Amino acid sequence: RYGYFGQATPEVVRLMFCIVSGCLTEGRTFLSVSGEEMVSINTRDTVGIRMLQSEKVEVVLLTSSEDPVTEKLVDKLAKRTGCKIVQVGEEPLNELKLIVEQRKLEWKDVAYMGNDKADVNCLNLAGLSAVPGDAPVVAINAAKYTCRKVGGMGAVREFAEHILLQREKAKSLMKQYRIDCSSK
Amino acid sequence: RYGYFGQATPEVVRLMFCIVSGCLTEGRTFLSVSGEEMVSINTRDTVGIRMLQSEKVEVVLLTSSEDPVTEKLVDKLAKRTGCKIVQVGEEPLNELKLIVEQRKLEWKDVAYMGNDKADVNCLNLAGLSAVPGDAPVVAINAAKYTCRKVGGMGAVREFAEHILLQREKAKSLMKQYRIDCSSK
Amino acid sequence: RYGYFGQATPEVVRLMFCIVSGCLTEGRTFLSVSGEEMVSINTRDTVGIRMLQSEKVEVVLLTSSEDPVTEKLVDKLAKRTGCKIVQVGEEPLNELKLIVEQRKLEWKDVAYMGNDKADVNCLNLAGLSAVPGDAPVVAINAAKYTCRKVGGMGAVREFAEHILLQREKAKSLMKQYRIDCSSK
Amino acid sequence: RYGYFGQATPEVVRLMFCIVSGCLTEGRTFLSVSGEEMVSINTRDTVGIRMLQSEKVEVVLLTSSEDPVTEKLVDKLAKRTGCKIVQVGEEPLNELKLIVEQRKLEWKDVAYMGNDKADVNCLNLAGLSAVPGDAPVVAINAAKYTCRKVGGMGAVREFAEHILLQREKAKSLMKQYRIDCSSK
Numbered sequence: 001r002y003g004y005f006g007q008a009t010p011e012v013v014r015l016m017f018c019i020v021s022g023c024l025t026e027g028r029t030f031l032s033v034s035g036e037e038m039v040s041i042n043t044r045d046t047v048g049i050r051m052l053q054s055e056k057v058e059v060v061l062l063t064s065s066e067d068p069v070t071e072k073l074v075d076k077l078a079k080r081t082g083c084k085i086v087q088v089g090e091e092p093l094n095e096l097k098l099i100v101e102q103r104k105l106e107w108k109d110v111a112y113m114g115n116d117k118a119d120v121n122c123l124n125l126a127g128l129s130a131v132p133g134d135a136p137v138v139a140i141n142a143a144k145y146t147c148r149k150v151g152g153m154g155a156v157r158e159f160a161e162h163i164l165l166q167r168e169k170a171k172s173l174m175k176q177y178r179i180d181c182s183s184k
Numbered sequence: 185r186y187g188y189f190g191q192a193t194p195e196v197v198r199l200m201f202c203i204v205s206g207c208l209t210e211g212r213t214f215l216s217v218s219g220e221e222m223v224s225i226n227t228r229d230t231v232g233i234r235m236l237q238s239e240k241v242e243v244v245l246l247t248s249s250e251d252p253v254t255e256k257l258v259d260k261l262a263k264r265t266g267c268k269i270v271q272v273g274e275e276p277l278n279e280l281k282l283i284v285e286q287r288k289l290e291w292k293d294v295a296y297m298g299n300d301k302a303d304v305n306c307l308n309l310a311g312l313s314a315v316p317g318d319a320p321v322v323a324i325n326a327a328k329y330t331c332r333k334v335g336g337m338g339a340v341r342e343f344a345e346h347i348l349l350q351r352e353k354a355k356s357l358m359k360q361y362r363i364d365c366s367s368k
Numbered sequence: 369r370y371g372y373f374g375q376a377t378p379e380v381v382r383l384m385f386c387i388v389s390g391c392l393t394e395g396r397t398f399l400s401v402s403g404e405e406m407v408s409i410n411t412r413d414t415v416g417i418r419m420l421q422s423e424k425v426e427v428v429l430l431t432s433s434e435d436p437v438t439e440k441l442v443d444k445l446a447k448r449t450g451c452k453i454v455q456v457g458e459e460p461l462n463e464l465k466l467i468v469e470q471r472k473l474e475w476k477d478v479a480y481m482g483n484d485k486a487d488v489n490c491l492n493l494a495g496l497s498a499v500p501g502d503a504p505v506v507a508i509n510a511a512k513y514t515c516r517k518v519g520g521m522g523a524v525r526e527f528a529e530h531i532l533l534q535r536e537k538a539k540s541l542m543k544q545y546r547i548d549c550s551s552k
Numbered sequence: 553r554y555g556y557f558g559q560a561t562p563e564v565v566r567l568m569f570c571i572v573s574g575c576l577t578e579g580r581t582f583l584s585v586s587g588e589e590m591v592s593i594n595t596r597d598t599v600g601i602r603m604l605q606s607e608k609v610e611v612v613l614l615t616s617s618e619d620p621v622t623e624k625l626v627d628k629l630a631k632r633t634g635c636k637i638v639q640v641g642e643e644p645l646n647e648l649k650l651i652v653e654q655r656k657l658e659w660k661d662v663a664y665m666g667n668d669k670a671d672v673n674c675l676n677l678a679g680l681s682a683v684p685g686d687a688p689v690v691a692i693n694a695a696k697y698t699c700r701k702v703g704g705m706g707a708v709r710e711f712a713e714h715i716l717l718q719r720e721k722a723k724s725l726m727k728q729y730r731i732d733c734s735s736k
Contacts, residue, residue, distance in 0.1 A: 022227055028226050028336070029227070030214065030223070031225065032221060032222040032257075033221045033254045033256055036222070036584050040580045040583070042578075043573045043574055076587075077583070117231075134338065136228065136338075161688070210410075212521075213409060213411070214398065215441055215444055217405045217406070218404055300412070320525065320529070394594075396592045396593070397592060397594075398582070398590045398592045400589065401588060
């Protein structure tokens, strides 16, 4: 129904931002008596991130200053996912604007995955945006796509597949558009 | 249906009590061979607690003497949530009565979240009260609100949003009441 | 439909056997790189065990020689639940027969909670028997009661409440029977 | 509907390959601040593996070079399940072809359990194949059987029971076939 002319450019995402806590993890932190802390991530989601990377989509993971993800964990996540990890404040937009500009991209070329109030502006702004299925209503309302999977259990993978599918559609639309133009 | 005159005062909660085990956590304790113990808490719930605190609702976490939450964990929870933590006995009402009186509040100004038999009296007494969706029937029957989310997975957050919504409603009712009075 | 005369004696359980792995725990073991092992138990279930104990039902926990529950964990479980813990072999009936006889009980006075093939004989024999909702079909078919809750997440508590309810029913039937007899 | 003559030989599986990450485990890895890593496996699944072994089906567990299952964990899994553990690359078929040939088997005698894109060729090739219920669509489409249970929570057990049931059916078909032949 929405053809090529209905939108400025097709959704060919070049950059994805993904909140760690609640999207890549479940949002749960395990606290031990002896002072240890644990979070869990899912192989399915890291495979999803690699699928995006192999299609030349850069993935940047976001941690918040209030997040229980310590420096050591950040190093480990960075190593396992091959992603750069950026710490954001109460309004992630402040830090992310610079990154988008540095890469000479516009927000419509960006995908954003978040899961709470703080993410609302970015969810609204990004060309593609998603929340895990168990996100609070305020985040669901701002996102363009709500995953059926919940955080830490495949939501990132599901959004990655969504992004790649949109990309495929956009490419075939562009191809079709060129055919139409040349045949005129 | 229930207008302002139908109740003594609107539900403007000033103080919330929340049982840790089964509400803020899932109720699960992880026991290791080497003697370690772990519980898990959810970022979504701690965000909910901060939402209440920023609206001037004091949140007090309750642990039971039978709970597997040790002193070290209590310190960590207190630091992460910014809440005072109080240990209660078999009947939480005994300890909580004093706290409510000290703050010169009445029980109708109090919100209570619990999840088992021991919480029945407090669930009945509090102006607003809730249990996680997976609570035993005895607790569900006593609570004024049953969360759709389960313990440790967003139930505290859901109740926090419920409290803030009731507060908004109460405030707009009070405002309407003043308008009605002054226009007479 | 099944009145008092329809059964030998009412279901007044005096002794409950409960398999640890898959009933009191989820059946999951967490294995760490450094050699640590963890299982999780739920406060709701330990409260259920205490409810039985306070009604004079002895609860005995069963571990299997193939279970990943080590000696240290067994000590901890025993301390937390106040239960005796017995190790059983491939056919739990062999060890449990002696315990039932020692207490001068019959199997109809016994409740049994298990969750796999090995438990089939005991599930058939016990006066009351149950499996968690996620048990394999072979165990579900042998059990008299299938919990809605799954292992490690409230199944033991649910069965405990079921036992206490049957006990109440049995007591009121016996009372009624005495009234009927004396009024003849 | 599909009688004995409708297939080359009945499904009597002699060898089962099973991906560890996402089938035997949930796919989740727990990462701790101090550098510890944990995965969880379910007693129900290890019982399923033993059921196959006692029916003379060899079970080989597969880890990937990208999997977060370290050497120590591999040793522990091998000990607990009694299985050989083989590390596979991006296309498991490369390593598994040799193993199938060594045992003088054909792929129709093999059962395969996987849960992602990399497993598609093996899922297509194996006589019996399955994915956990929460597998990505690409894997579900290639598998002959989709478990109702999810990874790490009984999917391996469910597939084991499916294999043994097919085996029973195949044996009774062969028996019937011999009766039919001798009665001619």
